[in-house]
Amino acid sequence: MTENILQFAAFESFVCPTFWHKLAELKIEHDRLSDAPKPISGHYTNHKAAGCLLEVDYSAYNSSAQPPKFSHNAVGTIYNKNTIEEFKELDKTSLLSAEGQALLADMTSARVLDNPSLLARFFVLSFADLKCHSYYYWFGFPCPLTHPLQLQSEAVRVKDLQNFAAVAEALRAVPSEAQNFFILYANEELESVEVRSLSAALTNIDNTEAEHYYYCFADPSEYEHPAWLMRNYVAFLLMQCPTLLGKTLKFLGLRYDQQMNVDNSLIWKVVQNDACDLTRIENVKFVGWEPNRNCKMGPRMVSMRDSMDPAKLAENSVNLNLKLMKWRLLPELNLEAIAQTKCLLFGAGTLGCAVARNLLSWGFKHITLLDSGKVGYSNPVRQNLYTHADAVMGNKMKSTTAAERLLEINPSAVAKGYVVQIPMPGHTIGEAMLEQTTNDLTLIEEQVHAHDVLFLLTDSRESRWLPTVLGAVHQKIVINAALGFDSYLVMRHGSTRECVGDQGNEIEGLKCIMGQKLGCYFCNDVTAPGNSLKDRTLDQQCTVTRPGVSNIAASYAVELLVALLQHPQRELAPAYYAQSSHKRQQVESTAAIPEGLLGILPHSIRGLLYNYENILPATEKFSQCIACSQPILASFRSEGHAFLLKAFETARYLEELTGIADFKSLHCEIIDFDDDEFDMSEGDENDSGPTTTNIDE
Amino acid sequence: MVDGTLSWTDFLSEAREFLHLSEQLGDGWTLCEKDGNEPNTFLSCKRKVRSKDNGTLSTLISVEYHVVFSVSYQVPMLFFQAHRSDGSLLDVDATWRAFMPEARERSDLFQMLTQMDHPVLFRPFMALHPCRTSDVLAQFGKKSENRILTFISVYGPHVQLNLQNAYGNAIKCK
Ligand SMILES: [Zn+2]
Numbered sequence: 001m002t003e004n005i006l007q008f009a010a011f012e013s014f015v016c017p018t019f020w021h022k023l024a025e026l027k028i029e030h031d032r033l034s035d036a037p038k039p040i041s042g043h044y045t046n047h048k049a050a051g052c053l054l055e056v057d058y059s060a061y062n063s064s065a066q067p068p069k070f071s072h073n074a075v076g077t078i079y080n081k082n083t084i085e086e087f088k089e090l091d092k093t094s095l096l097s098a099e100g101q102a103l104l105a106d107m108t109s110a111r112v113l114d115n116p117s118l119l120a121r122f123f124v125l126s127f128a129d130l131k132c133h134s135y136y137y138w139f140g141f142p143c144p145l146t147h148p149l150q151l152q153s154e155a156v157r158v159k160d161l162q163n164f165a166a167v168a169e170a171l172r173a174v175p176s177e178a179q180n181f182f183i184l185y186a187n188e189e190l191e192s193v194e195v196r197s198l199s200a201a202l203t204n205i206d207n208t209e210a211e212h213y214y215y216c217f218a219d220p221s222e223y224e225h226p227a228w229l230m231r232n233y234v235a236f237l238l239m240q241c242p243t244l245l246g247k248t249l250k251f252l253g254l255r256y257d258q259q260m261n262v263d264n265s266l267i268w269k270v271v272q273n274d275a276c277d278l279t280r281i282e283n284v285k286f287v288g289w290e291p292n293r294n295c296k297m298g299p300r301m302v303s304m305r306d307s308m309d310p311a312k313l314a315e316n317s318v319n320l321n322l323k324l325m326k327w328r329l330l331p332e333l334n335l336e337a338i339a340q341t342k343c344l345l346f347g348a349g350t351l352g353c354a355v356a357r358n359l360l361s362w363g364f365k366h367i368t369l370l371d372s373g374k375v376g377y378s379n380p381v382r383q384n385l386y387t388h389a390d391a392v393m394g395n396k397m398k399s400t401t402a403a404e405r406l407l408e409i410n411p412s413a414v415a416k417g418y419v420v421q422i423p424m425p426g427h428t429i430g431e432a433m434l435e436q437t438t439n440d441l442t443l444i445e446e447q448v449h450a451h452d453v454l455f456l457l458t459d460s461r462e463s464r465w466l467p468t469v470l471g472a473v474h475q476k477i478v479i480n481a482a483l484g485f486d487s488y489l490v491m492r493h494g495s496t497r498e499c500v501g502d503q504g505n506e507i508e509g510l511k512c513i514m515g516q517k518l519g520c521y522f523c524n525d526v527t528a529p530g531n532s533l534k535d536r537t538l539d540q541q542c543t544v545t546r547p548g549v550s551n552i553a554a555s556y557a558v559e560l561l562v563a564l565l566q567h568p569q570r571e572l573a574p575a576y577y578a579q580s581s582h583k584r585q586q587v588e589s590t591a592a593i594p595e596g597l598l599g600i601l602p603h604s605i606r607g608l609l610y611n612y613e614n615i616l617p618a619t620e621k622f623s624q625c626i627a628c629s630q631p632i633l634a635s636f637r638s639e640g641h642a643f644l645l646k647a648f649e650t651a652r653y654l655e656e657l658t659g660i661a662d663f664k665s666l667h668c669e670i671i672d673f674d675d676d677e678f679d680m681s682e683g684d685e686n687d688s689g690p691t692t693t694n695i696d697e
Numbered sequence: 698m699v700d701g702t703l704s705w706t707d708f709l710s711e712a713r714e715f716l717h718l719s720e721q722l723g724d725g726w727t728l729c730e731k732d733g734n735e736p737n738t739f740l741s742c743k744r745k746v747r748s749k750d751n752g753t754l755s756t757l758i759s760v761e762y763h764v765v766f767s768v769s770y771q772v773p774m775l776f777f778q779a780h781r782s783d784g785s786l787l788d789v790d791a792t793w794r795a796f797m798p799e800a801r802e803r804s805d806l807f808q809m810l811t812q813m814d815h816p817v818l819f820r821p822f823m824a825l826h827p828c829r830t831s832d833v834l835a836q837f838g839k840k841s842e843n844r845i846l847t848f849i850s851v852y853g854p855h856v857q858l859n860l861q862n863a864y865g866n867a868i869k870c871k
Contacts, residue, residue, distance in 0.1 A: 014759065015784040047723075050745035051757050053782075069725060135784070258861055260723040302783035316788065317821060320812050323789060 006149040006270050009052040009221040011044075011122070011228045013139035013290055016057035020128070020135050020304050023080065026061060027128055035082050042074040042122055043067035044220040044227070046179075047256040052221040052228065054122055054141070070256070072180040072218050074120040080128060087127035087136055087299070092289065099123050099142040100286030104278055107236045113199040116181035119232040125299070133308045138289065138299035143231045145285040147274035152248055155224060159263035166193040171216070171254060171262050179254060181233060184214040205241045214267065219253030226253045226268060228288075234270070239278050246273050315412035322363045332597055335363055337565050342366035344447050346422060346467045347457035348398040349373070351481050353385040354554030355455055356406055356415075362562055366414045367406055368447060371399040372421040382547060418443060423644065424462035425626075426651035437648075441641055448474055453561060456480040456521065457554075466644070468520050468627040472496045473636055477564065477571045480521045481557045486546045488553035491604035492560055493628065494518030494621050495571040507592050511579050513618050515572035518603050523622030523629070546609055556605050563598040575603035577618035626654040701835030702771035703844055705735040712740050712764070715845045718867050724860075729763075729817075736766035737817050740845070746779075746857040748795040757782060758795060762858050764845060765816055772830040773848045776815055776822040777856055792823050796856050806855055825852055843868055 031038075040060040044053060047070035054074055059065035067073045079095065081087040099121070106118045126137040161167055167186055170193045174182060183201040186193045201213065215237060221227040230251060238244055248271050255265045278284055292298045305312045319335070326333040343359055345352050348371035356367050375383075375390040375398055383398075385405040390396040399417030406415035420440045423429065429437045448454065448470045456464045456478065464480065471478035471493060478493035495515045567573040576593045593600045603618035623629055635643045635657060646653050703711070712728060719726035724742070731737035741763050747755040760779040767774040779787040779795060787795055789812050797806055808826070815822040830848065837847050846868060850860055 012757075012782065014757070014782045016759070017780050017784045017786060020784050047725075050747075053745070053757070070723070256723075259863065300783055302785050304785060306788060307786045313821070317812075320789060320821075324811060 004151050006151045006268055007225045008228045008231055009223045009225040011054045011139075011141045011290065012051050013122075013124075014051075014053040014055045015137075015302075016055065017304065017307055018058035019056045019060055020302075021308065022058040022061055023078075023126070023128055023135070024130055024133075024308070027080065027130065031080070033082060035080060035086070037077050037079050039063060040076045040078045040124070041065060041067075042076050042120075043071040044074055044120065044218070044229075045071040046218040046220050046254055047071075047260075048258055049220045049222045049255060052223065054120075054139070054220075056124075070176070072120065073117045074122055075118050076122040076124065078124045078126060080124075080126045082127075084127050084129070084136065087125065090125065092125075092138075095123075095125065096140055096142060096286050096289060099140060100144060100284065100288075101281050103142050103232065104144060104281050104284065107232075107239055108279060110199075112236055113202065113240075116198050119181060119236055120229045121232060132303070133305040133312075134301060134303050136299055136301045138292075140290065141228055141288040142286050143228065143288045144235050144276075144278055145287050146231075146235055146276040146278075147272065149234060149270040149272055152269035152271060155266045155268050157263065158252065158265040158267060161267075163188055163191075163193065166191070168262050169193075170195050171265070180218045182216050184216050184252060185209065185212050186214060187212040202237070202240050205243070207243055210241075210244065210247075214250045214252040216252040216254055219255050219265070221253065221255075224266070226251065226266070234272065235276075235278060238272055238276075242275075244272075245275055246271065311411035314410060318360075318410060318412075319363060330597060332566075334566060338363050338562065339365055341453060341561075341565060342451040343368070343453045343455060343561075344451035345369045345455045345457055346463070347371055347455075347459065348383075348385075348402040348417065349379070349457070349459060350382045350550040351457035351483070351554050351557075352398075352455075353383045353402060354551050355457055355481070355557055356402060357384060357409075358555055358558035360406060360410050360413060362558060365412065366451070367403075368415070368451060369399045369402050369417045370420050370422070370444065370447065371397070371402075371417070372419055373398045375401060382550070418447065420444060422458065422463045422466055423648050424460070425465050425647045425654060426462065427648055428650075429645060429648050437645075438641065441644065445470065448476060451476065453477040453479060455557060456482075457557075461521075464521055465627055465647075468493065468522060469632060469636060469644075472520065472628045473633055477561070478520070479557050479561050481553045482521070483545050483549050483553055485544060486549060486609040487607065488549050488556075489604060489606050490553050490556040490560060491521065492518070492564060492571065493520040496628070496633070497572060507576065507594075509579060510592060511577045511618065512574050513577070513603065513620055514574045515569060517620050518575055519619045519621045520625060520628040522627040523619070523625035549609060552607065552609075556607075559598075560602075560605070563596060563601050566597040567601055568596075573601050575601065575618035577603070577616070624658040626651075626658055629658055631657050631659075701831030701833065701844075703766075703773070703834075704771065705766060705768075708736075708766045708773060708845070709738060711843050711845045712738070714843050715740065715849075718843075718846070718864055721867060722861060722863050724864075731817055736768050739766070739817055740764040744858065749798050749857075750791075750794040758787065760857070762853075762856075763815070763822070764849060767827045767830075768816070770827040770830060772827050772834060773845055774827045774830070775825045775849070775852050775856070775858075777824075777858075778822050787823075789823065809855075823856075825855065 042056045348369040377391045380386045385402045403415040403417035602616035607614040726742040763776040
């Protein structure tokens with residue numbers, strides 16, 4: 001029984017992104033709070049049809065828009081609600097009935113005869129969440145519920161008709177704007193084939209002529225079943241010409257193939273035996289809500305953030321370069337680990353700015369900068385997040401300005417800046433400053449807690465002490481960069497995390513130091529004074545550097561972090577150091593260093609621009625280090641701020657604590673340099689006294 | 698050895714010739730002209746294709762193809778962008794899954810698919826990188842044929858843009 005019932009291919013809504021773009025634009029600029037229903041138009045094609053689609057795009061809202069080539073107009077209404085609640089709570093049955101009744105009203109009037117596209121009917125219930133770029137929507141294709149149509153025989157292809165040639169010729173001659181619904185009169189006996197409009201053929205229908213009628217329509221279905229819109233066509237015909245009831249009716253679904261032939265158009269012979277009085281509108285039921293993707297009766301939601309939110313667009317583009325790197329060269333690259341790692345930068349000077357920009361390039365999103373300085377006139381040319389205007393204004397703080405710039409560069413970054421001074425050993429805190437210092441300490445500690453990586457990018461050795469201690473106590477990854485006139489040191493501090501798993505491999509000619517045994521900036525300096533690179537250059541007070549040095553060091557610092565994050569052991573990864581002093585053997589053993597995803601992972605990189613050379617020393621933790629040794633960490637853990645204040649009072653305290661007799665006062669041994677030395681705008685304003693220096697390079 | 702590059706005027710005249718063929722065949726290509734400057738005229742067409750992304754039922758996506766002149770490489774270049782039935786765009790990953798799930802990661806195809814700013818529209822589009830196009834055109838394109846047609850025939854099938862054979866016949870009859 002069911003085999004003889006004609007089934008229809010349901011319409012599938014197909015929305016072009018521009019439909020949402022235009023809806024958003026109209027809502028914001030024109031409709032605002034009005035949620036009155038608005039006429040829209042859609043279109044469908046019977047030219048190489050795929051699926052059974054009803055499409056809408058930006059032209060839907062333009063009442064005079066023509067459908068695209070090879071497409072036909074569909075008549076619709078959009079009910080765009082102001083809130084998600086109104087969208088949800090609207091009575092769906094009533095809306096469908098109201099739409100269906102409007103359709104029936106068009107059928108009973110002469111309107112459909114004049115404009116048959118009224119039969120291709122749809123409506124959209126929607127809510128546009130413009131803030132989130134989310135669109136909730138539900139399409140309906142209203143149709144009166146009538147008795148099923150009896151299918152008299154299998155569908156027949158037009159090219160199997162005996163008079164195919166004449167039929168095809170007539171079909172092809174129909175002007176495209178009239179192809180949606182028309183009637184083909186094909187009398188084989190009279191060898192007469194002609195095309196008639198609905199109004200010409202159906203007004204005062206001649207029943208003897210009607211036997212030769214093909215009720216033609218542009219059929220957007222690619223399936224064996226005719227498109228949904230034929231249901232309305234049938235309902236309309238029986239309403240318009242009740243005498244057709246019980247008669248065999250031939251429907252021709254016009255379908256063009258790739259070569260623009262009509263050969264595969266289909267003909268269905270159907271009979272409607274049961275009358276259905278559609279004039280008593282209040283009794284008629286309607287169908288037509290589109291099921292959602294899960295084949296349930298319900299609305300759909302689409303997020304258009306990717307194409308409509310400028311911040312998201314930028315984010316996707318940033319990620320794209322990294323994704324391409326992953327695809328092309330490094331399939332194992334873990335971009336997620338990078339995106340989730342939160343970086344805290346001590347210092348927003350030349351190094352801080354350059355490091356921050358390199359972090360953005362790699363797809364790091366969380367960047368926080370700590371600095372107490374203002375942007376000075378000499379800064380912008382070297383510190384690449386500032387401009388001359390920042391210095392002219394005279395009150396722009398580096399840390400907050402840098403964070404603003406990072407957000408301007410990448411709006412999807414999470415960048416913050418705090419104006420804070422980093423207390424230093426040997427820099428006594430006076431009564432007056434005690435409260436401020438305590439506040440600063442609290443803020444710094446909070447920030448250390450909230451981040452995964454600390455970058456030490458300040459302009460003095462002393463200012464690196466506190467972050468070194470905090471990094472060790474809180475088991476953070478610490479990356480340190482320091483500059484000389486034409487030299488630089490970039491290093492990762494040894495980890496204080498518990499070691500698990502792999503102990504590293506012993507390789508001939510190489511010294512292997514596990515990540516938790518590597519030294520920090522301070523142990524290194526004391527334990528490795530005799531280095532061939534004359535690392536004292538870093539310790540002497542340099543006031544100027546070659547400009548490239550900071551960019552090189554900043555790049556190494558970020559690359560070192562990325563390599564570390566990609567290593568399965570992360571900061572516990574061992575470092576290898578070629579022991580031989582013979583150059584040739586050094587080269588040989590260096591070649592044997594185990595490589596991670598991005599190559600080797602050194603402890604430190606010391607380089608000289610003078611001869612364009614780097615060496616990669618690895619050194620062990622010093623048990624009496626004034627920053628990372630057990631006595632220091634234990635004291636901090638038990639005494640907290642009190643311990644720190646004692647250290648700030650006199651560096652001597654640290655020496656006593658760790659037992660280094662010959663520990664030199666940090667105060668008189670500033671290693672780094674400060675290119676603000678020449679910055680007259682700042683020098684005069686520096687009222688913070690001898691207890692602080694600007695956090696800069 | 699035939700040189701596989703085209704001048705801007707070559708591109709324009711061959712694009713117009715291609716457009717003419719398409720109109721004869723009812724194939725739906727259009728020529729978009731922003732202004733008379735290089736490279737602000739390009740060929741465009743839309744197709745519905747079935748995503749090759751298996752796992753779910755194959756779904757219909759709408760793809761807009763553009764053949765744009767690459768000023769740096771002096772060859773035609775294929776840009777495209779696909780969206781789903783709800784209007785959402787396919788990102789690079791989704792494009793990859795939809796069009797080339799069978800290609801291996803290090804394959805030439807894999808190397809070719811990229812995203813870049815459309816040189817006329819200044820929006821991000823998927824693109825097939827043009828670095829090898831001139832070699833390919835030199836290999837396939839005989840002087841007498843339309844190089845845009847050759848280009849689309851060679852590169853299009855990678856992204857489900859298949860031209861009817863009738864194009865080949867039409868160009869030979871010309
Ligand atoms: Zn140490």
